[in-house]
Amino acid sequence: MHAFLLSVGALALASTAAWAAPADINAQSFYLDARDLEAKGMKAMFDKRARPAMAAMKDAGERVRAENEAATKRGEPIYCVSEAQRKKGMTPKLVIGMLGRVPEAQRKRSTLTQAWRAALVRDFPCG
Numbered sequence: 001m002h003a004f005l006l007s008v009g010a011l012a013l014a015s016t017a018a019w020a021a022p023a024d025i026n027a028q029s030f031y032l033d034a035r036d037l038e039a040k041g042m043k044a045m046f047d048k049r050a051r052p053a054m055a056a057m058k059d060a061g062e063r064v065r066a067e068n069e070a071a072t073k074r075g076e077p078i079y080c081v082s083e084a085q086r087k088k089g090m091t092p093k094l095v096i097g098m099l100g101r102v103p104e105a106q107r108k109r110s111t112l113t114q115a116w117r118a119a120l121v122r123d124f125p126c127g
Contacts, residue, residue, distance in 0.1 A: 026110075027099065027116075067117070080126035082124075098122075102119050
């Protein structure tokens with residue numbers, strides 16, 4: 001539970017329009033909040049940003065996974081995660097680290113979904 005909360009430790013900005021999906025939040029804001037929550041350790045579980053962060057990361061992950069599954073059916077996968085990595089899962093440090101490797105300028109102009117896709121493509125290329 002602790003690892004899951006920290007892995008998605010960021011807040012959907014209050015200024016985000018009510019109609020926007022959780023994964024439509026700005027990737028840079030998410031990343032900065034995630035790092036802040038990660039630094040809090042166990043206290044992050046009590047931070048009001050934790051639940052919106054979990055929803056945002058879950059939404060982004062589901063969107064990108066669906067894109068990749070559709071692309072894979074067409075024979076053109078977007079990213080290729082090994083079976084060993086799938087079984088291992090993703091730790092909070094890994095998720096935050098992957099987002100951190102997306103260049104800041106790109107994160108600033110991307111939604112969480114776009115940045116997560118870029119991170120997966122970068123860290124799990126096909127072929």
